[in-house]
Amino acid sequence: MSFIHYDILFIRDFLLSIIQIILVTISTATGCFSSDTLVTLINLQQIPIEKLRIGDELLTIDGTKIVSTEMIMMLDQNQHSSVMFYTIITASEHKVSLTSHHLIGMINNDGDISYIPIKDIKHGDILRVITNGQIYSSPVIDIKMEIKNGYYAPLTMTGTLLVNNIDASCFSNVKNHDIVQFYMSPIRWYYRLSRLLFIEKPFGDKSVDGIHYIAQMLYEIALSIYPSILHFT
Template sequence: MVRMNKIFFLCFTILLTIFGVHTSTTTLISSVNSDNNTTGNNTSNARLLNNNHVTIATATGCFSSDTLVTLVNQQQILIGKLQVGDKLLSIDGTKIVSTEMMMMLDQNKFSSAMFHTIVTESQHKISLTSYHLISTINNNGDIIYIPAKDIKHGDFIRVVTNQQIYSSSVINITIEMKNGYYAPLTIIGKLLVNNIDASCYSNVKNHNIIQFFMTPFIWYYRLCRLFSIEKPFGDQTIDGIHYIPQILYEIVQSIYPSILHFT
């Protein structure tokens, strides 16, 4: 009962906060010099939260700039080309579904970040930051989302080939620096990247819980789109962290910190 009260209070607080936040770029709380980067998302735009040394950049998680996403018409485009309102493909349960791009949580065209590049037996390949969630199948056959850093050789991840969902074992993992990164958020909180099932979230222990916390933002987005507001969360072309993940992580950290991965 206490846990549910926390969840409902959090969602209510988020909903109220949306209407009180200015939609411009948030003020930098603290910056980290890119020359000192040692983890996947400690970029020059990183922001430190309180005393736990969690960066907002890490919290959003990112995909590399060479990542491809698939639109509902089967066209593949670079992740950096996504626009608010674009319809794209994702996996929900055991089905390929259509979802919609809500916002870009984080982006930087020029800064470098460290990525875990995962290759499957089916030759699918994805590069994502350490704590970004990716789907895998556990020993019980359940579909779960875990940080990229926890993926091991032989793990099975979900891929799409010829519009069919398969599981394919991981045959290679490398850690590499790449230039440019993006973190799109869709309505269902997931998307197909290079035809691999991945979450939009990072630095959380449970994909479903954080997606539940996003419900007020989704309501707000749908309401705005209903009234033909094209960009409910403001300008999506500016490099850096969007204010939404900052709001979400500050609230979650103060109310329900146990669901966060602190780095």
């Protein structure tokens, strides 16, 4: 009985850890990318982030290659709220605005990519950008804070996307992009299975302001099973 008891506790704690990470990712997605952000479709057309729809195929960066990814859902959106953004400009004249804890890809000293909060970006930090269909490294030359109206938080299969041709994560308010991407696997599996079954919008078509219903659902699950999981630091 004791082994069964410990196995049940292990499974419970593992599932709760998944719920917690997904909850943190979704429920703190508020803000993210400013409404004037452009994303790039696989046909190279750039569209406003607010025009993204489930199933849209986008461009992102994987290692040293430009690859495609797919829009799964809009985690959060608000067309009218005024939000404080960090706006960064690179030497290549790329520019993007994100909320303070949203992760952006930076090339570290050993050449690897680290996704860190934009508030921690400093002058001279190197970002990955796209120019004329090629990946380049470009240093940050200006950082400023400004208030803009509207924000959007899309989630893609890869957990990344190009915003104004700059490499960025879909996640915010988390310490490790890769760990969160791993724990989001169940959502990706469900999405992929649904698409194979010709379900066009597995998570519904979110067209109104506010956090996606999945965030609310996960909140209710955590609240009933383990309320203390909702006390984030």
